[in-house]
Amino acid sequence: MLLTTRALDTKIPAHDRVYRRLRTRIMHGDLPPGQALTIRGIGNEYEVSMTPAREAVRRLAAEGALTMSASGRISTPELSNERIEELAALRALIEVELASRALPRAHLALIERLQVTNGAIAEAVAHRDAVSYIRTNLEFHRTLYLRAQAPAMLAMAETVWLQMGPTMRALYGRLRRTEPPQFHRLIIAALRAGDEPGLRLAVRSDVTQGLRMLAS
Amino acid sequence: MLLTTRALDTKIPAHDRVYRRLRTRIMHGDLPPGQALTIRGIGNEYEVSMTPAREAVRRLAAEGALTMSASGRISTPELSNERIEELAALRALIEVELASRALPRAHLALIERLQVTNGAIAEAVAHRDAVSYIRTNLEFHRTLYLRAQAPAMLAMAETVWLQMGPTMRALYGRLRRTEPPQFHRLIIAALRAGDEPGLRLAVRSDVTQGLRMLAS
DNA sequence: TGGCTGTTTTTGTGATCACAAGTCCTTATG
C-alpha cells in the first residue's frame, strides 16, 4: 500500500496547520508590530483557500495575537505603554504562581535542562538573534511551568506571550547587550535550594525586567 | 427616507452578532456543561449560514468557552475538579489585582452602584434563579474592575468567567441557600474604608468561596 | 434477547463565488 509523506497520517485540518504556524511566528517575534496581513495572502502562502485562512486569523484575533480594525483589516498589534505594563503585570502574577507550583516537582533533571536552555539563550544573545532569543527564552519558562501541572494557567501565560510577541521583537531589537539574563541564574539557584520566596522574586524580576527598556 | 429597525445602522457583522449572543448565554450559565452544539443548528437558530456560525464557534473555542473533540464535535466544556481549582486560582490572582487597582479610583457613586447591584443579587437568590444570579454577580465584579482601567486584565478575567459559565450553573443549581454572598459586603466595606489588604482578602474569599461546593 | 454489521443520516471541512465597502492611485483643477 502506498503511503503519503507520513506514515500514520495524523490528518491535521488545514485551518489548524495555518493557525499553528502563524502563531509560532507571531509568538517568536517573527513579525514586527503593526504588520498588515490579508486572508488571501495567508491562504496563498500556506496553499489553502480563504476559508481555513480566515478561521486561523479569527482564532488568533480571539487570543489577542492579531488585531482587526473596524473595517476588518488584519494586523499584528501595536501595544501602548499602558498595555505593555498590564501584560507584564499579568505575566508576573501568573508565572510566579506557575513557578511556585512547579517548585515541589522540580527535580534535578529539570534543573539541568533549564541550564542547557540557558546556554542556548546566551548563544542567541551573542549572535544578536532576536527571534532565537525570544524562542529559547520562552522555552526556558515553559519547561519550568510544565512541571506545575496547570494547563489552564500555562495557556493563559502563553496567550500573554503571544500578545507581546511582535512588541518583544521590537524591544529586544533595539537592545544592544551581550550578557544573558541574569535572573535566570537566580531562578535556577532558588530551584536548587527549594527557596520559594526567592523563586517568586526571581521570576517576578525576570518577567518585569523588560519594562525598563520602555524608558528609552 | 425609510430606515431599518435601527436608525444609524451600526452594521454589525453576522458572525459578531452570533458570537456575542452565544457568549452571553454561555457566560451566564444558560447552557449546561457538556451541551452538544452544531454549526448548522447555530446558523439555523440565528438565521445565518454556516460560515458566520463557524467563525463564532471557532472564536468561542479559542477562548475556552466551547470545546471541540478530535473529530470536531462542539460542546460546552465539562470541567474536571482540577481545572476548576486552576480557574478559581486564576480568578483570585487577576481579580485581586484588578480590585487593588480600582481602589484608588473608587468614589462614592461607584460604591452605591455596587450596593444596588448587590440588592439585585439578593433578589436573584431569593427567586432561585441561577442565570440571574450569575449575571448580576458578574455585573458586580465587572462594575468594580472597570475602574481599574486595565482592559487586558479585565479581558483575561472575563475569559475565565466564560470558561466557568456552564459549570457555575451546575454548581449554583445544586446549591440551596437563601442568603446573598456575604463577602460582597466585606468588599464594599473595604472600599469605603480604603482598606487595601482587607479588599484583597475579601475579593479572594469571594472568588474562591464557590470551591467548597465541590465537596458535595 | 443481545451484539454485530450494514446502511443512512448527520456533521465538520474546504473551495468557490458574488457582493459591498474600503483603500489606493491616477488625474484634473484650482
Next chain:
DNA sequence: CATAAGGACTTGTGATCACAAAAACAGCCA
C-alpha cells in the same frame, strides 16, 4: 504644486456546494 474627485483594485463577509468521516439507526444472526 497642492488638493480633491474619480475610478480601479483590494479585501473582508456571507452563502452555497461537494466531500469525507463520524455517529446514529436498522436489521440480521447467534
